[in-house]
Amino acid sequence: MSSPIRFGVFTFLQRETKSLDRKLFVLTATSGMANALNLAVINASVEALRNGGPSWQHFLWFCLSIGLFVYSFRYVLYESTRIAEAAICSVRVRLADKIRRSDLLTLESIGEADIHARITRDTGAIAQAARPLFAVAQAVVMIVFTIIYIATVSPIAMLLCVTLIAGGAGIYLKDRKHYEEGLNNASKQEDKLFDSLNGLLRGFKELRINKLKSDDVFEDFHATAAQVRESRTSVMILFSNNVIFIEMFFVILLGAIAFVLPILSDSFSTSATKIVAAILFFFGPLVNVVTMIPVLAQVNVTVDNLGRLEATLDEGLEKSAEWETSPLTDFGAFRTIRLEGVGFTYRDSDGNATFQVGPIDGEVRRGEILFLVGGNGSGKTTFMKLFTALYRPAQGGIRVDDVEIGPTNIQSYRNLFSAIFTDFHLFDKLHGLKDAAPERVNALLRLMEISHKTVFGDGRFSNIQLSTGQRKRLALVVSYLEDKAIYIFDEVAADQDPQFRRYFYETLLPEMKGAGKTVVVVSHDDRYFHVADRVLQMDYGTLLNLPRTAIQGGNPRKRPTARGKKPTSQEPGQ
Numbered sequence: 001m002s003s004p005i006r007f008g009v010f011t012f013l014q015r016e017t018k019s020l021d022r023k024l025f026v027l028t029a030t031s032g033m034a035n036a037l038n039l040a041v042i043n044a045s046v047e048a049l050r051n052g053g054p055s056w057q058h059f060l061w062f063c064l065s066i067g068l069f070v071y072s073f074r075y076v077l078y079e080s081t082r083i084a085e086a087a088i089c090s091v092r093v094r095l096a097d098k099i100r101r102s103d104l105l106t107l108e109s110i111g112e113a114d115i116h117a118r119i120t121r122d123t124g125a126i127a128q129a130a131r132p133l134f135a136v137a138q139a140v141v142m143i144v145f146t147i148i149y150i151a152t153v154s155p156i157a158m159l160l161c162v163t164l165i166a167g168g169a170g171i172y173l174k175d176r177k178h179y180e181e182g183l184n185n186a187s188k189q190e191d192k193l194f195d196s197l198n199g200l201l202r203g204f205k206e207l208r209i210n211k212l213k214s215d216d217v218f219e220d221f222h223a224t225a226a227q228v229r230e231s232r233t234s235v236m237i238l239f240s241n242n243v244i245f246i247e248m249f250f251v252i253l254l255g256a257i258a259f260v261l262p263i264l265s266d267s268f269s270t271s272a273t274k275i276v277a278a279i280l281f282f283f284g285p286l287v288n289v290v291t292m293i294p295v296l297a298q299v300n301v302t303v304d305n306l307g308r309l310e311a312t313l314d315e316g317l318e319k320s321a322e323w324e325t326s327p328l329t330d331f332g333a334f335r336t337i338r339l340e341g342v343g344f345t346y347r348d349s350d351g352n353a354t355f356q357v358g359p360i361d362g363e364v365r366r367g368e369i370l371f372l373v374g375g376n377g378s379g380k381t382t383f384m385k386l387f388t389a390l391y392r393p394a395q396g397g398i399r400v401d402d403v404e405i406g407p408t409n410i411q412s413y414r415n416l417f418s419a420i421f422t423d424f425h426l427f428d429k430l431h432g433l434k435d436a437a438p439e440r441v442n443a444l445l446r447l448m449e450i451s452h453k454t455v456f457g458d459g460r461f462s463n464i465q466l467s468t469g470q471r472k473r474l475a476l477v478v479s480y481l482e483d484k485a486i487y488i489f490d491e492v493a494a495d496q497d498p499q500f501r502r503y504f505y506e507t508l509l510p511e512m513k514g515a516g517k518t519v520v521v522v523s524h525d526d527r528y529f530h531v532a533d534r535v536l537q538m539d540y541g542t543l544l545n546l547p548r549t550a551i552q553g554g555n556p557r558k559r560p561t562a563r564g565k566k567p568t569s570q571e572p573g574q
């Protein structure tokens, strides 16, 4: 059975930092007690006015209680800030690490918007809530001690106060499920809102030139925003009712002390001022505690969201646990890569197959240029993801010479490749290539005719705001510098001008082959098929070897140098 009040955030902070130690809890309690002590000392000092005024002991107690309060409360606030920020940093770094080690398919199934929302919005919400929660914990202790103080003055007044607080707690517990359900719904709708916003930003150009489309998308966004508003408003109204109830109860309590207690107890009038002062003293903190209730509920939802994301990542990582610790093997001198009955199936959320690639049997030899052709959606990119082991085959396996690729050497296998997929990302730094000499990088930029747009210096490119074709040329430079055994180019030549396209097919690829590289190119450029040693065709997920005669349909020509001129450096042919 779950506990009636969930302090998911404290569990989360402890798990992430292991810093919720006894000292923090003792000082949280101390600051609450010291605050209550402030009240007791002030009340005693005021009472002493009747008998000649407060003594130096009163003053000493006052200094002691205020000193204790300032020291302990300061410690609690400083420490809770440090703990909250450390916890957020730790969970962000850990999730980023799990993401980078995850399966591509796992990430594709979670979706970008979900990951963004968890790591930015949800962790941010926890950081914001954690510090006030410690202040509230302090307030709870202070309220408890103030009530004990009231009990020493008038047990009946104490009973009334306890009734007030028990009533408030009862109402919260009654509505807790509604809070969390409502906030959970709002959080899911906010995820949709993020998705919708992504569409608005990524599809901006299409929307800006098409008013009808823009209106439609905006309407969707508006509807989702309205759903979020509805969910959050209904939760907050429920919560506001509770605050009003508490306020009303408070006034009723003060009224009861003024009107009812004097009837019940003859001696009450002497202590009435003390009790009223005590109630006024704890009322502020009590309202703070009540206002934190929805924040606590919200944090529980975000902690749950983070837990779910991590569990999904862990599930994928569990299957590849031993992959990470295995030492890397250098397969760079391979002769043949064999695919033996490799198959893969995309499935929808109900587990139904939506598209199947394979089973594929075949081999790729060292130093070959392979072209992969096929219609849209025929499975070329999926095949490349299988070949590079970004997707794990559902059936069959891959062998490098005589070595079977499995959990222990899959990372070594992936290290054979440098790939430019159609949705490649350009980093402005040369990550993983710390020793790249700027002169060499800049010479390649000149060779690719983009040196007037970007320069490499201080470990980064000066500009990556380039045209689509220029971005691909820059990607080629980076890929070339990676100096891997196998290159995968998915439609890299598609956005290039005719001269560069010719240079790419007729100079760059043969020179890479000459340097012992294996190159697999996804291409629709049939006039350059003669460059390939073999042309493979993907047809509805089945891989076929195109016969030589079919390739001759291409346009075998003399191989000129780049755009009619010799490359300015030895690279890339060397």
Ligand SMILES: Nc1ncnc2c1ncn2[C@@H]1O[C@H](COP(=O)(O)OP(=O)(O)OP(=O)(O)O)[C@@H](O)[C@H]1O
Binding pocket: 108, 346, 347, 354, 355, 374, 375, 376, 377, 378, 379, 380, 381, 382, 383, 538
């Ligand atoms: N992440 C995914 N989840 C589910 N289905 C997918 C996913 N990626 C691709 N598919 C489906 O798999 C099929 C093959 O897609 P793939 O991207 O491999 O084709 P392609 O030959 O590279 O196409 P194109 O030439 O248009 O780039 C398509 O029907 C596509 O809808």
